[in-house]
Amino acid sequence: MMPELIIHNSISLDGSLTGFMPDMALHYKIAGDYKSDAHLIGSNTIIAGNEMFGDGIPAEEPSDFNQPERNPALPWWVIVDSGGRLKGMLHTCRRFEFCRDVIVLLSESTPAEYFGHLRDRNYNFIIAGKEKVDLNMATDRLKENFGISRILTDTGRILGNILINAGMVDEISLLVHPLIVGEKCYPMFSDINKNTEFKLVKSEKFDNGCVWNVYRL
Ligand SMILES: NC(=O)c1ccc[n+]([C@@H]2O[C@H](COP(=O)([O-])OP(=O)(O)OC[C@H]3O[C@@H](n4cnc5c(N)ncnc54)[C@H](OP(=O)(O)O)[C@@H]3O)[C@@H](O)[C@H]2O)c1
Known part of the structure; x- marks a missing residue:
């Protein structure tokens, strides 16, 4: 299901x-x-949130390269970003204390350099779809790979x-x-x-x- x-x-x-x-x-x-x-969030929403509530994008710290160790009851933040627009910005999400960690949804058209960027920083990601993310396929994989059975989209x-x-x-x-x-x-x-x-x-x-x-x- x-x-x-x-x-x-x-x-x-x-x-x-x-x-x-x-x-x-x-x-x-x-x-x-x-x-x-999980919370499912679009890339525009992340960019708008940073503009509204952030004070610029802070420089990355060494700790931003590791998955945080937080309560597993916290929701994952699943972010749709096939274009790699959030490169250099995802740590603002990972740092959020009520986020278990970030999972990025990508497609076969995602720029190759973005994959390397995510791997270097130990982000989980799912590739689904050719151009944009195939959201049906992606949510199936979220269930299969991460046991995610309830998603809230904000x-x-x-x-x-x-x-x-x-x-x-x-x-x-x-x-x-x-x-x-x-x-x-x-x-x-x-x-x-x-x-x-x-x-x-x-x-x-x-x-x-x-x-x-x-x-x-
Ligand atoms: N009032 C509220 O409750 C509330 C809550 C959240 C946000 N907002 C506001 O909403 C605004 C941002 O929303 P938005 O409507 O611009 O964008 P959005 O809801 O953030 O959606 C953009 C996302 O849709 C994805 N997308 C676009 N076409 C797609 C397709 N064919 N298949 C799969 N995914 C696709 C994009 O993926 P790619 O990146 O892969 O292209 C991107 O991640 C901001 O102003 C924010 O403040 C308000």
């Missing part, structure tokens, strides 16, 4: 993924409560919508924030190519005005 896949996002009332500051503590509290085996529209269009998503968790982004809206679902019905299975209101809605296929 394929791993269970949950999309978890914070959105505005008009469905935007960006253009406002989510309640990060609540966003990650909910994400953590899923106790998933990513942007591109990767999230590809997963929904591919019929891979079991659950959508939306933390709806009480504001409208308007003109700069980055709508969460605007690349979806057909109607897909979900059932509301949970709705919870928080003191900060956010509502958490959970939908299952």
Whole structure:
């Protein structure tokens, strides 16, 4: 059986993924409560996260070349990066204390030098697909090789919508924030190519005005 896949996002009332500051503590509290085996993240999301919350990319230290020894109950961070855009940046993820370690998803088109870069730093990686990553194949391998059976996807529209269009998503968790982004809206679902019905299975209101809605296929 394929791993269970949950999309978890914070959105505005008009469905935007960006253009406002989510309640990060609540966003990650909910994400953590899923106790998933892995978080699946797109390369754009990692780059945007570093720009928003980082203070530049720190120089690598010798310890960044080793896999961290952390609690195996922590989730892996599985990052889709067939183009090798995160070369020189992955240690910002590996250093994160709530990440077990990084697994990189690559394709047959990934630049050869990126493989060497990852091997030198002892990153786990999976090669699936010719051009872009074949996400079905990759999630199968995550289950086979790493025992990953529940994946939480905290990513942007591109990767999230590809997963929904591919019929891979079991659950959508939306933390709806009480504001409208308007003109700069980055709508969460605007690349979806057909109607897909979900059932509301949970709705919870928080003191900060956010509502958490959970939908299952
Ligand atoms: N509000 C929230 O909850 C939330 C959460 C996360 C992110 N965000 C925001 O979302 C934005 C980033 O999201 P995004 O929509 O630009 O990108 P994204 O969701 O990070 O998706 C980009 C990823 O999609 C992969 N991809 C593209 N085409 C593919 C295909 N055909 N097959 C397989 N994989 C494919 C790319 O892989 P390659 O690298 O291999 O090309 C890349 O890793 C940022 O502004 C971030 O702040 C918001």
